[in-house]
Amino acid sequence: MELDTKLVHAGYEITAASGDVVPPLHLATTFEQRAQDDLRYFYGRGENPTREALERCLAALENAAHALVFSSGQAAGATALSLLRPGQRVVASDDVYGGTFSLFKTLTKYDIRVDYVDLTDLAAVTEAMADDVAMVWLETPTNPLLKVADIGALAELARRYEALLLVDNTFASPVLQQPLAHGADITLYSTTKFIAGHSDVIGGALVYNDDSLHGEFFGYRTAAGNIPGPLDCFLTHRGLKTLSLRVERQTRTAQHIVELLRGSPKVGAVHYPGLEEHPQRHVVERQMSGPGSIVTFEYLGDVQAMMNRCVLFACAVSLGSVRSLVECPALMTHRPIPEQDRLRLGITNNIVRLSLGIEDPHDLAKDLTDAL
Known part of the structure; x- marks a missing residue:
């Protein structure tokens, strides 16, 4: 099956028992063992049919053997980091999401060090690698500078x-990038964003092929209890079905907005993977099927006043929703990162990040033009 078909069909087959054309919502916390022909379900912290349907769909999208979903993207990240042992090291993207930076800070008490490197610079990465490196943590495109x-x-x-x-x-x-196909061991998602897509459910996921990793992750999740509830899984799976349609529309709108920004005297640098002058344009063309719908730019004025003038763009953190969002990373999502580190990366108080939704692009353009 092609990806668009998998989005609708993968993870669930209609059964003769009921004929449901969508995966049913299983709210039970515990399961009668004598009633099961195949004894698979014991307790909801470990197993749940609604959760498993979502996981099968996510695994199918990357042709992976396994996927596990979690109560948030942070919970998924914490589970991945549970593999690490004292004395080991992580090499990470230098401009990671602020929440990831906060998660990494918790590792210091376990004698695990995180070194931040520009992962677009292979020479710098090679220099940072050594036998004590257990994990390379990559965001691509990065948040918010879209490297x-x-x-x-x-x-x-x-x-x-x-x-x-x-x-x-x-x-x-x-839809736009398949990390496992390019050799990654684990793909991480905050399913809160594009996958669920409607700003109404928080979740996370890990997707991978290794059976031993699956045993470690499943055991950790069951013990830690960082599971999503059945209703969260149901909503995420429902949102997932329209992912390709949403991303296609959002990407077209982003390209329209980029041209508007580049023509504005109130805008300095514009960061977008679809630009010809993007410094990693050759990687974008080889690795991604499209440049996406996140746009970052430098506003040559009072950022807070500009965001306050937006009407259709909600001033809010997060991204990937059907509604367009505007935020200032230095003041919002990346506030946990020390100011000197933000400034070194170019994340100043004048950097603005847009997440384009599915509204009419002309309405969004007018709203943004008025705000600028």
């Missing part, structure tokens, strides 16, 4: 040092 790193080259480098390559694919979604 794009070469997954295949980093996967080869990680294998050389017997390290795992984890790719946070939240910005691209499986």
Whole structure:
């Protein structure tokens, strides 16, 4: 099946028992063992049919053996980091999401160090690698400057040092980028964003092929209890069915908005993977099927006043929703990162990030033009 068909059909087959054309919502916390022909379900913290239907669909989208879903993207990340042991090291993207930075800070108490490197610079990554590196943590495109790193080259480098390559694919979604196909060991998603797509359910996911990783992750999730509830899984799976349609529309709108921004005297630098002058344009063309719908730009004025003038763009964190959002990373999503580190990366108080929704692009353009 092609991806668009998998989005609708993967993970669930209509059964003769009821004929439901969508996966039913199983709210039970515990299961009668004597009633099961195949004894599979014991307790909802470990197993749930609604959750498993979503997981099968997510795995199918990347042709993967396994997927597990979690109560948030942070919970998925924490589960991946549970593989690490004292004395080991993580090499991570230098401009990671602020929540990821906060998650990494918790590792210091376990004697696990995180080194932040520009992962688009293979020479710098090679210099940072050593035998104590257990994981390379990659965001691509990065948040918020939209740098794009070469997954295949980093996967080869990680294998050389017997390290795992984890790719946070939240910005691209499986529609635009398939990390496992390029050699990554683990794909991470905040399913809150594009996958669920409606700003009404929080969740996360890990997608991978290795059976031993599956045993570790499933055991950790069951013990820690960082599971999503059945209703959350149902809503996420429902949102997933329109992912391709939404991403296609959002990407077209983003390209329209980029041209508007580039023509405005109130705008400085514009960051977008679809630009010809994007510094990793050759990687974008080889690795992604489209540039996506996140646009970051420098506003040459009072950012807070500009955001306050927006009407259709909600001033809110998060992204990937059917509704367009505007935020200032330095003041919002990336506030946990020390100011000197933000400034070194170019994340100033004048940097604005847009997440384009599915509204009419002309209405969005007028709203943004008025705000600028």
